[in-house]
Amino acid sequence: MRIETIYRYPVKGLTAEAMEEVGLTPGATLPEDRRFALAQGDSAFNPDAPAWVPKRNFGCLMANARLALVHSAFDARTGELVLRIPGSAPVIASTRTDEGRAAIARALTAALGEEARGTPRFVEAPGHSFSDVAKKVVSIIGLSSLHALEQVAGMPLDPLRFRANVYVSGGKPWAEFDWIGREILLGQARLRVVKRIVRCPATEVNPLTAERDAQPPRWLREHFGHADLGIYAEVLEGGRIAVGDALEVTDPEG
Structure with a gap:
């Protein structure tokens, strides 16, 4: 199997950023992946004592489809985040200052409109990932499985709906489900596959239009008997991964 695309998502619920290559570190996510989030005003998240809390505590596509219309770009070197929101002037602000984070929070709160709860905060916590799961993982999707879903859906599905x-590419549909508990080589890194990814209503949202114009979770259940697409894997040994690198299952099936 071959790596076709690599993405990070610096702000939970916002723009995917394509990468040609990246270094993986044991026990960590992709660098900058889900580093930031917009915590709703009633969120239980405490940046001073970070702990995993469910996605509804934050702005997320499952509950806030309109976030798909916000285009963001993060510069890890400078810490600047650029937001382009339809109908508003671009916002360029630092994620490293109180003033910058407040400006980002105001812009995203305005984008949420009536879906904002209380006074949302733009948050991060060193070493914390605002992933949908508590374990720090890398998410992987086999495009053969996605194509199988497209066939029963009768429509193309943008891979970015699934935010992996x-x-x-390569391999048979759903082959990755057989890797649970097994090790894989991804480029120069070694990972262990830990679980399947259960799909939620976020995948209903068209990443270009913000419309809920598809029903992947329902289609998966009706046609395949589950609501899963993709796998989570934890990094055991770090190394570089790049577009074009191979994915290989290293240990024999037990």
């Missing part, structure tokens, strides 16, 4: 880090 790595998309790979």
